[in-house]
Amino acid sequence: MAVRMKDIAEDLGLSVVTVSKVFNNHLDIGAATRERVLRRMKELNYQPSLHAQGLASGRTMMVGLIVPDLVHAFFSEVAQSISDVLRKKGYGLVIASSDEDPELERSEIEQMIRRRVDVLIIASCQSDPASLKKVVEQKVPLVLIDRSFKGFEANFVGTDDVHVGEMATEHLIGLGRRIIGHIGGQTVSTSNDRLAGYKKALAHHKIALSEKYIVRRTLGDQAADTTGREAMERLLLVSPRPDAGFCYNDPAAIGAMNAILAAGLRIPEDIAIIGAGNIRYAESFRVALSSVDIPRKALGEYAGEIALQMTGKKKPVKTRKILVSPKLVIRESSQVSKVSLTAAPRPKKRPSKAVARPKTEW
């Protein structure tokens, strides 16, 4: 463990109180003693404890973050961004993953409370807010990110997910597609709302909604590409076959695209695909993936700033809700090039990718 005041005191045959007084510039210490202590601190490169400083003010200088999956690039980018904001104010970020397991999340929440984090930031995988109410009861300031709960007042930084679902689905309808499948997630607000947006867009265009084109996942994000593939395999069996698919997140879309290609079908000619999240490398997948971008960096920054505002506040502060704006990023997976729109019927085996097809983003 690091050099402590105690070590310096023992080295010099002084009391910890004396050493502490020197460190805090008390005037009742003689010049010779002060000199000895400061010299020894320098020799040992003594670093004052943030804990000791924090505890005096009732703070631990730690913010807790619980995400469903740290390896999902969406959440690691958010974590990175929160960390960047906190570090500038000397706060550390304790990170835990719930693996999209509500039970594990509850246990991590308990640990964070016992760890006395100054603020707790959670992208919750619970389907109801019961365990989050306990956080509030324990007077631990709480910031929800990405996922919220109806009827549960809390600080929240996320996006309008109904709008995300609408944007994605409207885009597919705009391509002339009419049999649009949806691959949804577990029952958290993001996937619930994106599904609602999908339904809203269909209704707006008077396209009949059919439940057989909706496949929702029951498992968590961690295996989203696997379950996305399985969901698409099911959708490919529905008759008539869908000509487009909106996947609630990008990992699911990757799996869905792999299923389509494995079935010998073309993207986007046979089935256009769009995801949500616009994760790193989305442009480098087998077919460059269209997505609804959700600005992770801004989301993390807002969450970090709210957390900083709440540290050390004993009384509840007015809750804040901040929504970052999603934006459509169109790539090859939902872009029908002019060539293929005007071309004569093509041989069945024509591969799905043209090497130099341009990308468009806006």
Added chain:
Amino acid sequence: MAVRMKDIAEDLGLSVVTVSKVFNNHLDIGAATRERVLRRMKELNYQPSLHAQGLASGRTMMVGLIVPDLVHAFFSEVAQSISDVLRKKGYGLVIASSDEDPELERSEIEQMIRRRVDVLIIASCQSDPASLKKVVEQKVPLVLIDRSFKGFEANFVGTDDVHVGEMATEHLIGLGRRIIGHIGGQTVSTSNDRLAGYKKALAHHKIALSEKYIVRRTLGDQAADTTGREAMERLLLVSPRPDAGFCYNDPAAIGAMNAILAAGLRIPEDIAIIGAGNIRYAESFRVALSSVDIPRKALGEYAGEIALQMTGKKKPVKTRKILVSPKLVIRESSQVSKVSLTAAPRPKKRPSKAVARPKTEW
């Protein structure tokens, strides 16, 4: 902040010492008082502080982790794995990213020391171990992961990166390729050693080494796909053009592949590509990426276990060095299918991907 002993004491008009004695089952507290305190603890759902418990034993129950880039899937998987090991023993993981910036890493190290983490785990982006020596001087137990330093004794969990470079290059040579480019990283042990392995494999097969086929990055991992693309753009101008490329990590390989495809060339027919790390979704990229897999989960588990063994130990323990075994994962980017080996000369514009080409892994 969470409910504290102090709050309970104030509520009941008792001293904190009394409340603490009840909590710790001291016998010198009357039954009535004990009853009142325990009831109030239950009502408020009091969670004992891990800090308070830890401080008594000189520990903070926190392990620090500094990685170069949290969003690079390799490091987020390692972090996840370390966290899984620590959580079972009640330890938390404080994570910081250095953004591959040695200066920022030094500042994060200082913060971690001031935070009194029980152990510090670092994948360092320094080119010399000076700032890590300071960690040792401060008596903070240290575990290096992924990247090590010659002549600096420290616990280390990583892989034999010379072997990684050899395996990758041997594989390309085995495909019959003879003009093999290398895209390297900054001067840390992983990229230094992978380059050494590349040279060793060439020497073993008596293939002349030419510096013009080696492009090393000077920037960090964060923009590895961008710099991988730029490096490949440079290699494509070299005459004769390389027929294969070994990239020191997968993000660089993604960028390199994008540059090759943008130039209208085919992977692997014109240029075979292999990366290292085998990051998540490597199989879903524009061309499924061959890579040398480095078992992240095992690496993180070993690091977490060593960290646990060192917590609370004041005297230095014998340092340990654990190497996880890399393994070759061959996918489309370096696999010439039988069809294309036996086929007649193909039209220049033939796209690089066959939809149903099988993947092989071993």
